[in-house]
Amino acid sequence: MDWEFYKKYAYGALNLKPDEFYSLTVTEFFELLEGYRWRNEKSQMDLANLAYWIVAGQRQKKAPTPNQLLGKESPQNTKHIDADEKKSTLEDLNKALGS
Numbered sequence: 001m002d003w004e005f006y007k008k009y010a011y012g013a014l015n016l017k018p019d020e021f022y023s024l025t026v027t028e029f030f031e032l033l034e035g036y037r038w039r040n041e042k043s044q045m046d047l048a049n050l051a052y053w054i055v056a057g058q059r060q061k062k063a064p065t066p067n068q069l070l071g072k073e074s075p076q077n078t079k080h081i082d083a084d085e086k087k088s089t090l091e092d093l094n095k096a097l098g099s
């Protein structure tokens with residue numbers, strides 16, 4: 001294990017003192033680390049929700065969802081393009097580019 005890497009998390013993100021870090025078992029440390037990651041993800045979701053409500057409050061046509069703001073889902077393409085239309089568009093592009 002790369003303890004130097006974990007010490008950065010322990011002293012930084014988890015705000016542990018060296019004696020607190022060294023008195024933990026490996027399992028306890030990883031449980032603390034998982035709790036930090038959960039809190040961090042929850043905080044990001046809270047901020048994304050706030051951003052959503054700010055944008056939605058401005059009566060935008062279609063505000064991005066919190067998951068879209070966090071990059072967890074992509075915006076839905078509302079226009080369905082069938083295979084024939086794709087083929088036609090590709091042919092038009094090829095003609096325009098001289099291919």
